[in-house]
Amino acid sequence: xxxxxTGAAGFIGMHTTERLLARGDDVVGIDNLNDYYDPALKENxxxxxxxxxxxxxxxxxxxxxxxxxxxxxxxSFERVVHLxxxxxxxxxxxxxxAYVDSNLTGFxxxxxxxxxxxxxxxxxxxxxxxxxxxxxLPFSEHDGVDHPVSLYAATKKANELMAHTYSHLYxxxxxxxxxxxxxxxxxxxxxxxxLFVRAILxxxxxxxxxxxRMRRDFTYIDDIVEGVIRVLDRVAVxxxxxxxLHPDPARxxxxxxxxxxxxHEPVDLLDFIxxxxxxxxxxxxxxxxxxxxxxxxxxxxxxxxxxxxTGFRPATSVRDGVGRFVDWYRAxxxx
Numbered sequence: 001x002x003x004x005x006t007g008a009a010g011f012i013g014m015h016t017t018e019r020l021l022a023r024g025d026d027v028v029g030i031d032n033l034n035d036y037y038d039p040a041l042k043e044n045x046x047x048x049x050x051x052x053x054x055x056x057x058x059x060x061x062x063x064x065x066x067x068x069x070x071x072x073x074x075x076s077f078e079r080v081v082h083l084x085x086x087x088x089x090x091x092x093x094x095x096x097x098a099y100v101d102s103n104l105t106g107f108x109x110x111x112x113x114x115x116x117x118x119x120x121x122x123x124x125x126x127x128x129x130x131x132x133x134x135x136x137l138p139f140s141e142h143d144g145v146d147h148p149v150s151l152y153a154a155t156k157k158a159n160e161l162m163a164h165t166y167s168h169l170y171x172x173x174x175x176x177x178x179x180x181x182x183x184x185x186x187x188x189x190x191x192x193x194x195l196f197v198r199a200i201l202x203x204x205x206x207x208x209x210x211x212x213r214m215r216r217d218f219t220y221i222d223d224i225v226e227g228v229i230r231v232l233d234r235v236a237v238x239x240x241x242x243x244x245l246h247p248d249p250a251r252x253x254x255x256x257x258x259x260x261x262x263x264h265e266p267v268d269l270l271d272f273i274x275x276x277x278x279x280x281x282x283x284x285x286x287x288x289x290x291x292x293x294x295x296x297x298x299x300x301x302x303x304x305x306x307x308x309x310t311g312f313r314p315a316t317s318v319r320d321g322v323g324r325f326v327d328w329y330r331a332x333x334x335x
Contacts, residue, residue: 175231
């Protein structure tokens, strides 16, 4: 197939593109290569993709309305994997307009491109952050998600609503994927694993929020990509059993689906840090801090819907995943 991957120079975008190319798809990747974090890391990810004869890169911002419209008009994409977004919960407290431009305006541009380009399936990145103030664990797609605690989360919830509108009005099949704390080689430098490993190797203390009383459903990158590919290959269809008198947030009478992708085995933050220490052979000095604004104490994904739809359940252990990241980090930075 000919597939558009937005955010192709990003962490998940690069890994997803590699998998699509490996199975023989043609991929056009776009990215704006912004400086939210070190652009050199993005360029080095791209360097892994550029030599492939089935890959073409276009430097383009999803918020560029005319540029996105031209891209869809010039290409005939069969499917789209939309991963480009302004990421980060805490940064959304500092620079909210970046989230509006990328996550709202940019998503409308992609939806319009898919609509007019008659794309057969749009798969897009949502986030576990949409569960916000929900206290019921594990998080289920069948639960309401109307109480976000960060602007980032609100934009991701808005994406799901926008996607449903296009599925309903134009019959565009859309599937949203709620990612749970993705980690692994080539990961983002603003994520906890990257920050912890760098600080420990440099002999600096690590910041541990909520005094370590946190649990996260850490999900290894290979499991995320496997879920993305399987969902991409199974086009969303209307749920013939959908009852508008008792609407299910995860289903619709339109060709629309939303799935959690998490490991379904949340890990205490202190145990996660211990796995890093074990792999590095060094102890971390911990700077215990209160909870940050926009954060939540625990995440836990119910992945039964994903398993029923695709036959896949993420299963990489934290110790294995952390070990692979540490090995990559030390090789990449030569430390």
